[in-house]
Amino acid sequence: MPFIEESDLLELHKDIDKAQIINERLLDQIKYKNKELKKSKIQRNIFAGITTLFLIGGLAFTSFTAGISSSGGFDRNNTDLVVTSIDSLEAVRTRMDNLKQQNDELSLVKEFYLAKEFLQKEKIYSVQVKSFVDNNVTLASEALTNTLFVKTNPFYSYSLGNFETLKEAQSFRKQLVDIGFEDAFVASYKDGKRVQIEDPY
Incomplete structure (x- = not known):
């Protein structure tokens, strides 16, 4: 540890x-x-x-x-x-x-x-595609409800998609990996905070 x-x-x-x-x-x-x-x-x-x-x-x-x-x-x-x-x-x-x-x-x-x-309020699944040390990256407007920009100490993580089930998020992750986001992974979120990193398959 x-x-x-x-x-x-x-x-x-x-x-x-x-x-x-x-x-x-x-x-x-x-x-x-x-x-x-x-x-x-x-x-x-x-x-x-x-x-x-x-x-x-x-x-x-x-x-x-x-x-x-x-x-x-x-x-x-x-x-x-x-x-x-x-x-x-x-x-x-x-x-x-x-x-x-x-x-x-x-x-x-x-x-x-x-x-x-x-x-x-609900537990959702999203696919994290990138993390940044600084919060000076403006990737998308916060008005977009299908993106997450969350502080996960000490980084700021950028995730795409909001899914109700883990299976949907895993399928979306596979599509992102196929187009070049090789480091993408599925994470679950609740109350605007990351709960855990999920199984990618």
């Missing part, structure tokens, strides 16, 4: 403390984003309610004025009234389409954060 000097052990403890601080910051960011999502959802629902009320009120007003106009109450041309209501209806439809698009975008963001949170 290898011997670890006390100074190296102290450095490892410092690295663990730094990693915990980073994890806490990331959790705070996720909580903040979740609050923003909830706030956006409430605003979207309020705006949809106001738009619906506006649409119903506009239709009621249009039918009311059309009834008065047909009974001779107004000396106005009916075609002007119809053109005006169609234009406002198109504006409402355009606004509703924009709201639907914003809703879809917010749903994608929410799904991303839920997937990332799920991956941190």
Whole structure:
């Protein structure tokens, strides 16, 4: 069994403390984003309610004025009234389409954060392809949910793929070895930390 000097052990403890601080910051960011999502959802629902009320009120007003106009109450041309209501209806439809698009975008963001949170809680398997001493390598955005960039003292490891089963990860590792990543190996992760190195076959 290898011997670890006390100074190296102290450095490892410092690295663990730094990693915990980073994890806490990331959790705070996720909580903040979740609050923003909830706030956006409430605003979207309020705006949809106001738009619906506006649409119903506009239709009621249009039918009311059309009834008065047909009974001779107004000396106005009916075609002007119809053109005006169609234009406002198109504006409402355009606004509703924009709201639907914003809703879809917010749903994608929410799904991303839920997937990332799920991956941190469950045991997953990934194929590590490289390790670095420094954290100054920007291989991929952290927004990619199919990659892992994890601190495994004293190195930073870069892994590809998130698999539910060991067999899937082993199959993916074999494909990576076939294309030139000869040092690739399968590791299991839980709570954003490596649990162990798995059997490659």
